[in-house]
Amino acid sequence: MTIQRPVKHLKVAIIGGGPGGLSTAIALSQIPNVDVALYEQAKVLREVGAGISIGPNTWNVLELLGVADSLTSGHSTATILNMNAKTGEEVHRMERAGLETGKRPNIRTQRTKLQSALLSHVKPGTIHLSKKLLSLSDKGHDGVELHFQDGTVAVADLVVGADGIRSVVRDAAWPDYEIKFTGTTIWRALLPWEGVKKLDQRFETTAWWHGPTTHVYLSPVGEGLGEIAARAWHDPKIHSASKVSWGVPVDKDHVESHFQEYLPQIRQVLGMVTEGDWREFAAFSGPELSQLTAWDNKIVLVGDSSHALSGAFGSGAGFAMEDGYTLARALEYFRNDVHRALPLFDAIRLPYYSRMYEYLAGEAGKRAAKLEELGDSASYDDQVRAKIIKGGADMGWIYNNDIGSVWRSAVALLDSDRQ
Template structure:
């Protein structure tokens, strides 16, 4: 006789791509009750562009939503240029691969958010629920207490609440306050017409100086994204600065790119006043565990790996996390004590590898770096490593491989 899996109450904190993907994957498992608790009053993504590469398409397919995000611009050619001379430094050409069903695209973050949201029942999402504290209530499970005075109980809490995760800070108290802000700030804006610096520049182009760069890219629906990143003195830009989507004046942004070519500066001036948003980049220590509190808390997405957007595929990583977590629970019939170690077995080494790949050699190791050394040091961030293990990752194949090697005691 087949015994039904026990009912598992899962609370997902955070309604971004990771939280939504986790809910979609878990909703397909028998006897799992899922709720998403999101602090925003309206669920929407903040930010301009996002890449949907092969790894992201793979997990979207496994989630059953890959046919939806069709609005975007294929990223066939990406050009890197010297921001002072205009010289072409590097050109990456992608040719259509018959084995890949969908091309890499650059699209708006809201497109991905809407795609995932359309596959989550409205009653699953609780808006205006900002987590205030998480309490271990023993046999009763975990208690989630919210700022508005309400509360909820769960058997498993998924921290999908981003790089400033309260779930992580609560379950890993020794890591609290160890998050630090990078000296770089990113500014993004969108335009209704091509802002490109010159007709010869391909649709996707990076114009760089040693401490700054500007990236131009179409994101579909007639919109163009400008992403501008610059070094900021930590003495005047402290870690208390808000981290996401802060409106900034055009003059503030333009002042950090005065050394770029005149036509690049002209492109920046085409952004309508009030169109820029500022995003601080944060990073933190590498975690040695992704689960805590006797396998009742697990982290997904940015909450689990504070890499400050180093690989430009954070949404894909988060969706992979959610899918693997669901498969692990399904495989052991909702037994947290077996499922979460299995989740860690797959995702922890992946993020550890990513942490190492995201640490390029320091420029001082080559002596007195020239302007060109510094520029190439900025553009070359992977040490020449083949990064297909990230961008071509098929999480379904990874799962099948691990499952095939599991012994009966796993």
């Protein structure tokens, strides 16, 4: 007869109430002997940004968390267009094949819908608002001490850094880590879509409208609303951006000035955004970490804090939730022993993020080679065509990732090692 070790009692502090923090809170509340407190700096939990894509990988983890049925609103993204913004030429059309029975469709939804779905599954009393973490210190066997802006202090056995790309938790444990402006600025807004659709029938379909160094993403997001996410790239060697520029209001004229050569109907859509509704996001990114855990397994990073890729794959909320789910499974498997569970979490998630960094470096190289081949005199249309990847590499390892089966494979390996 094997004697089971008792399940340790664990006090966990989650910093941040984005998709990573909320999903970690849900997953941890489903395992025994874990006390969870989630600390969020905002006074009210609200999502900045506009829409979000939910594909198979994200649906998979939402199912595992028990949240999928709570997310009921969105626009199907079965068709996605890539267009030349100046000429209206359709450069690429992606049609997703018919759905297998029982599969949930790819959708674009409002960020607040995902957030409400997650929130409805967080145990009451878990979330503490207006708690901006300023610093944390390693107290050895006594855990980690957390210092908040309001002067309060908390202590935890394990701190989960779910505080996004500008993470204070990561800065404390990896003081030399630096994020840099990528050159990309994103302006986002939601607006009623009925009037937009009347301007051009193609606005009913999710589409990227491209210029050589800019694009405007237009998509319905359900419930009569639609999203605009406009991007412009400037050489970061010449242009800088403030690290705090994330979700800050910006003038209409400033946004519109970047898309002057676009088709009149696109400019009209931009013009329909009410003054004060645009939000600016300066995209930053940082290098790969060699470990997602620190301070002798008292700190673990989940979501954007662990892989500062600035939404490169448009699926970061899914990744963050996969992290939360994996962390809880690993703790449960090792009966809350962080010294065994956190290395397992690292072993599952770190190579996944490494693969993303590797992929992005390869793509950047290919794009640079393509532009060099075109030369300085390339026409607007050629530059747009060069930008749009047709077909491309198989990205199923991201978009069809099934974190449940990843976890089962990891357990099978552990069990076979034990025998």
